[in-house]
Amino acid sequence: RQINAEEFDFGWEPGLDASASHVAFDNSSFEVRFLGLRQFTANQFVETDGSEVRFDANPDVFAPNVQSIDSRYTSDLYSLELNWHYVTYCPFNYIAGFRYIGLDEDIGAVLDAAPQTFRYRTETNNDLYGIQLGVESAPDMPLFGWHCLSWYGKVGIYGNDTRQRTILDTTTRGQIVSESPDTSAFLWEFGVGLDLPITSCFTIQGGYGAMIFERVTIGSDQLRHIDFINAAGSDNRGTAMYHGANLAIVYRR
Numbered sequence: 001r002q003i004n005a006e007e008f009d010f011g012w013e014p015g016l017d018a019s020a021s022h023v024a025f026d027n028s029s030f031e032v033r034f035l036g037l038r039q040f041t042a043n044q045f046v047e048t049d050g051s052e053v054r055f056d057a058n059p060d061v062f063a064p065n066v067q068s069i070d071s072r073y074t075s076d077l078y079s080l081e082l083n084w085h086y087v088t089y090c091p092f093n094y095i096a097g098f099r100y101i102g103l104d105e106d107i108g109a110v111l112d113a114a115p116q117t118f119r120y121r122t123e124t125n126n127d128l129y130g131i132q133l134g135v136e137s138a139p140d141m142p143l144f145g146w147h148c149l150s151w152y153g154k155v156g157i158y159g160n161d162t163r164q165r166t167i168l169d170t171t172t173r174g175q176i177v178s179e180s181p182d183t184s185a186f187l188w189e190f191g192v193g194l195d196l197p198i199t200s201c202f203t204i205q206g207g208y209g210a211m212i213f214e215r216v217t218i219g220s221d222q223l224r225h226i227d228f229i230n231a232a233g234s235d236n237r238g239t240a241m242y243h244g245a246n247l248a249i250v251y252r253r
Contacts, residue, residue, distance in 0.1 A: 132156030
C-alpha cells in the first residue's frame with residue numbers, strides 16, 4: 001500500500017504542443033506536430049516503525065525491520081505526428097497520419113532497515129509507432145453554428161516496442177527481471193477549442209484535450225506480475241490517461 005500508484009499525486013505540469021501546416025490548393029493540408037510534456041513526478045515518505053514489509057510480487061518477497069520507505073514515481077510523454085487533413089466539404093474533415101509516441105515511467109523505493117537498506121525499482125519504456133485516423137471540425141461548417149468552436153477526434157493503432165526492467169535488492173535476494181513483451185497498443189485522442197481572431201493572420205485559441213492509452217506497459221503495474229525467483233514476468237496491458245487545458249497563438253498567412 002505504501003507504494004501503490006493510487007497514493008501518488010502527479011498534479012499538473014506544463015508542456016509544449018506545437019504544429020506547422022502547409023495548405024494545398026484544394027484547402028487540404030499537411031501537418032507536422034510535436035507534443036512534449038514536462039516530467040511528471042510524485043514522491044512519498046512513510047514511517048513504518050520496524051515493520052516487516054511485503055513486496056506484492058508473485059510470489060511475495062519480505063523485508064524485515066523496515067523503519068521508513070522513501071518512494072518516487074516519474075512519467076514522461078512525448079510524441080511526433082505527420083498528418084494529412086483532407087477537406088470533404090462536409091460538416092467535418094478527415095485526418096490520416098503516422099505517429100510516434102514515447103511513454104516512459106520509473107517507480108522506485110528505498111527501504112531503511114538500519115543497518116541495512118533495501119531497494120526496489122521498475123523502469124518501463126513504450127515506443128509506439130503506427131497509423132492514426134480522425135475527424136475534425138470544418139472551419140466553414142461550424143458546430144451549432146458557432147464559428148469560434150473547433151473540435152477533433154483521433155484513434156490510432158500502434159506497434160509497441162516495450163521494455164520493463166525491475167530490480168529488487170534485499171538481504172536474501174538480489175534479482176533483476178528484464179523483459180521486452182512487444183505488443184500492439186491503442187490511443188484515443190480528442191479535444192475542443194475556442195478561437196478568438198485578433199487580426200486577419202493571428203488567432204488566440206484555448207481548449208481542452210485528452211489522450212487515453214490502452215495496452216501499454218505501466219511502471220506501477222509490474223510488481224504483482226513479477227516472479228523474482230525465476231526472473232520472469234511483466235504486464236503490457238495497462239491503461240494511462242493524460243488530459244489538460246491548452247492555450248495557443250495560431251498564425252495563418
